[in-house]
Amino acid sequence: MVGADVRVLLFSGGVESTALAFQHRPDRLLTVDYGQAPAVGELRAARHLAGLLDLGHDELAVDAAHLGSGDLVGKPKAGHSEVSEAWPFRNQFLITLAAMKYANCGLSEILIGTVATDRVHADGTPGFLERIGALIRCELPSVLVRAPAIHMNTEELVRTSKLPDELLGWTFSCHRASVxxxxxxxxxxxLELRECLAREEQ
Ligand SMILES: [Zn+2]
Known part of the structure; x- marks a missing residue:
């Protein structure tokens, strides 16, 4: 695939990246199996959702499980974080993989599903986003790294994107397993999101 202005979304098949896929309709969705415990579940959800969304979907496998920490690899919590699913340099790694994969394909934008509540992670902050964008542009000067929902919580993103229930129902967000x-x-x-959305509908 070689084109121009190719917009790529890192797509785990979770609520946030699915809402962004629906709202922004990127050219490619990229799902990475980096050795995380729920990879099979994420890939299953991502493939199905990509089909429903009628968006091009790519998969990439780069096993970094031996470098992971916390819930996502069934190991103790990372030393640098108080959050159970933290994995050192995870977002930096995934964004770099996307840049590497599409560097020769007219890449113009890498979108990620970070939301405001991800600020508990060092790599889920506006400061991180700004710096990783600058770093990617050292090598690919015209590429933007964007997190369109970085100032919203998940509920606001779902509402803003108008993500239909049929798609929301297929999303998968477990950190520990493929079911x-x-x-x-x-x-x-x-579960909290579903309760919240159900309350609003009453
Ligand atoms: Zn779970």
Missing amino acids: ACGQCRGCNKT
């Missing part, structure tokens, strides 16, 4: 465990922060956030 929702119902106990991790990812599953809990999904």
Whole structure:
């Protein structure tokens, strides 16, 4: 695939990246299996959602499980963070992989699904986004790294994007396994979101 102005969204098949895919309709969705425990579940959701959205979908496997920490690899919490799913340099790694994959394909924009509540992670802050964008532009001067929902919470993003329930129902956000465990922060956030949206509809 070689084109111009190719916009790529890092697509885990979770609520946030699905809402952005629906709202922004990027040229490519990229799902990375980097060795995370829920990779099979993420890929299954991502493939199905990409089909429903009728968007081009690419998959990339780069196993970094031996370098991971926390819930996503079934290991103890990362030393630098108080958050159970933190994985050192995870977003930096995934954004770099996307830049590497599409560097020769007319890449113009890398979109990520960071939301305001991701500020608990060092790589989920506006400062990180600004710096990773500058870093990518050292090598690819015209490429933007954007997180369109960085100032919204997930509920606001779902509402703003007008993500239909049929798509929301296929999203997958567990941190620990390929079938929702119902106990991790990812599953809990999904349950809270559903309750919140259900209350609004009443
Ligand atoms: Zn879970």
